[in-house]
Amino acid sequence: MRLLIVGAGSTGGYLGARLAQAGRDITFLVRPTRALQLRETGLRIQSAHGDATLYPTLVTAGEIAQPYDAVLLAVKGYQLANVLEDIAPAVGPETMILPVLNGMGHMETLARRFTKHNLVGCTLKVATVLEDDGRIVQLSPMQDFAFGELDGGVTSRIEALDAFFRDANIGARLSRVIGREMWEKWILLASVGAITCLTGGTIGEIEACTGGASFALQLLEEIVTIVKVVGEPPSDTFLHLTREQLTAKGSPFVSSMFRDVQRGRPVEVEEIIGALVRHAGEAGIATPLLSAAYVKLLVYQHKVR
Structure with missing residues (x-):
């Protein structure tokens, strides 16, 4: 499975670093300034679960050549409108979109731009902060990343996603009640x-x-x-x-x-x-x-x- 993570800030950067540590195929879509920083100093995380510095695969807007199996959106809500066209080449008919955003309004926005079939529900509870020097610091050991089909079903794609996240040290779990x-x-x-x-x-x-x-x-x-x-x-x-x-x-x-x-x-x-x-x-x-x-x-x- 190939996963595109949109944003390498406090949440996307932390999740992506842990997944990359676990050997998963991860690519980050980032702004040019963040790409330059990551290429120079690496993606650095500081955490009670273990510190790490990685040099992940990066792309910027316009460099995506084909759809990914899954796209994890880890941007602020007020940034969503500006990234919709950037991620469009990464989203095919069967691409799963996992929005790690706050509130619920983004679900309607994404369903209008792509399809409801593309959407997978998810919630993330992790306390991280992006420091001015580019480090991502986890403030407490708590981490809970729930995901699931919006209708509560267990499909082959959600089982594949479950296997992809398993053992990646991000507190991932498959939920049958992700909407609630x-x-x-x-x-x-x-x-x-x-x-x-x-x-x-x-x-x-x-x-x-x-x-x-x-x-x-x-x-x-x-x-x-x-x-x-x-x-x-x-x-x-x-x-x-x-x-x-x-x-x-x-x-x-x-x-x-x-x-x-x-x-x-x-x-x-x-x-x-x-x-x-x-x-x-x-x-x-x-x-x-x-x-x-x-x-x-x-x-x-x-x-x-």
């Missing part, structure tokens, strides 16, 4: 992002404040209410674990969005927060806390762009 898991991932991302960015603190710092835990739970409830109307309801187990995670005493947990704000980088405010606020408005659901987080992040985004 994608909505659950969005709930978690939006909750942690809104809670930490609105207050400017870690989960533990927020919990330590008077009313902090109830604030976090109220914001979570706003998001869950939206998803129950417009998406797939989360499982009781997910909700129980998420409530514990958002109110854990002393927790240093923050969202990747919060880390990007601290570094002065653009954030996926529309994809993670704005889309939920719009869904809520269309459904007549009041979301005072989520809307406040949305406005704050829009003000920030307007300053950094």
Whole structure:
């Protein structure tokens, strides 16, 4: 199986490095500046699971000659529109597209540009950051990469993908309920992002404040209410674990969005927060806390762009 990874940032670079270490056929589609950096210093990852420096196969836009078996999209949501034409030569009728993007709007965008048959659902939970010197640093040992057919079926292509990812040290697992898991991932991302960015603190710092835990739970409830109307309801187990995670005493947990704000980088405010606020408005659901987080992040985004 030949896999094209679009983007060699914190997520795509980490996944691709681990897959390349496992001997898989990996090619990265990157911008010319990132290609130059990778050719000079290598793809470097720093992780509790082991450090590595690799010199992977790279292509830039316009250099793709034929379709790949699978394309893993590891770009920010606001970059998606700009890469659709770049990846078009890599996508054939049977190419699997695995979008490691946040929210759910990208699924409709990809289905319109290609086909729904091309799409495979996936969610990634890994805390990594791309440092200014090009290193990718994994911030915690946790890594969970779920994937599966959107209808829950087990097809020959998904079994081939499962074999491809197996033993690659990326926490890969085949899911029969990937649609629900994608909505659950969005709930978690939006909750942690809104809670930490609105207050400017870690989960533990927020919990330590008077009313902090109830604030976090109220914001979570706003998001869950939206998803129950417009998406797939989360499982009781997910909700129980998420409530514990958002109110854990002393927790240093923050969202990747919060880390990007601290570094002065653009954030996926529309994809993670704005889309939920719009869904809520269309459904007549009041979301005072989520809307406040949305406005704050829009003000920030307007300053950094």
